[in-house]
Amino acid sequence: MEFPREPRPDLLTFDCYGTLIDWDSALRRYVAGVISAKSLSVPAAEFYENWYYRHALPMLRGPFKLYRTLLKDSLHDALRSFGAEVLPADGDDFGDAMADAEPFPDTRAFLHQVAPHFRLGIISNSQDDIISHAVRRMDDLFEFVITAESTHAYKPAPALFELVLARAGVPSATTVHIAQSQYVDLPTSVPLGMRTIWINRNSQTLREGTPTPHAVLPDLRGVPRVLGLTR
Template identity: 50%
Template sequence: MAAPLPVTPRLITFDTYGTLIDWDSGLRAYIGKFLAAKGARLDVRTFYERWYYGHALPAVSGPFKIYRRLLEHTMAAALAEVGVPADPKELSALGDVMAEAEPFADAVAVLNELRHHVPLATISNSQRDIIQSSAKKLGDPFTYVFTGEVVEAYKPDPALFELVLDRAGVQPHEAVHVAQSQYVDLPRSVPMGIPTVWINRQGQQREPETPAPTAELPDLRGLPSLLGYPHRNGSQL
């Protein structure tokens, strides 16, 4: 059973991409242009899912590779499967696409609200130069920023969770983790005893093997109220 939400959280940790930053839209747009330039008539959404579930997702649990290289190599492998040749060097812009992706419409206001009540952190399957750009777009709300390259491991490995809890000096039950991924976040944060809010932006059905979160929201707008933080005068969420 998922841990209950703390009465007063001492730390809120966030997944960034897919939770705060809409990198899927930017990446699909880039892939669409890339496929068109190659003369490949493929459905972009179908190919994107093939790449993500068949290559990128398994790769984060494999031998550590810096995230820009992970993107390049997994995308090249997915393209090869559908007969589209591409050297990883041709895909070097994928990390930049991630860094340049825009926040979801609700993200900046919610983070700005929460930062006035409790320290915020992001633990991200990305790398430092990518997350720095994204954090700036989000208004630099984070007290702690950690990426996979710091621990040479990606979620669902526990290392990023353990690192941020240690640096913040809090116990798992004193924190709240907020994330959209039922594949790399929930399978680790829930068993660790971290109260977890699933931001289910895509309206997914939870897989049978994915542990149930403490709470589920369709977006971030209800998060401050869920955590017991009244809106400050004049704030707009």
């Protein structure tokens, strides 16, 4: 499917972690340290997948809690699922590991390329004190930064998307959303009428029933071409 370039976008919105910031590498290192400290025999990759898909993701749909608390609580649940002893302080610094995550190698150059042509915004299932580190590492190029702390709701709830559109004063039809998550971004951005570019860094298969994005790319380098900035 050819990406629809009209009407010309006024606003580019981004999922932050996994799209612009390599949180996966940072959190995997953190989880590996936890497993080592607990002397668990489970492979780090198995524990990580269990933590994210069985505990962290489902918590997004539960009663709202700040993301640092969600990280800690979901880690506790994952540890218990592997029979580990859980101490009250376990996971206190999980949010710090997320705050320390660095941009992907293609992120900063890409943002500087598109910033002169579009307004930029972030829509993130994070909290303000975590994402402030990411925004600084990306040279403060974003006019709008919307976190779950702003709305007390997590994507895929539409509140975050609706808030950035309201603050920018633009309709969804002139907004392009650029995101890596088929779990929390695509299910909302596409039905809301945002043209959506899926940054499929991990070569995932689109799950049945997930709204189809308007373009799929392995990283950010091809986005300027899709938007018509380069040939």
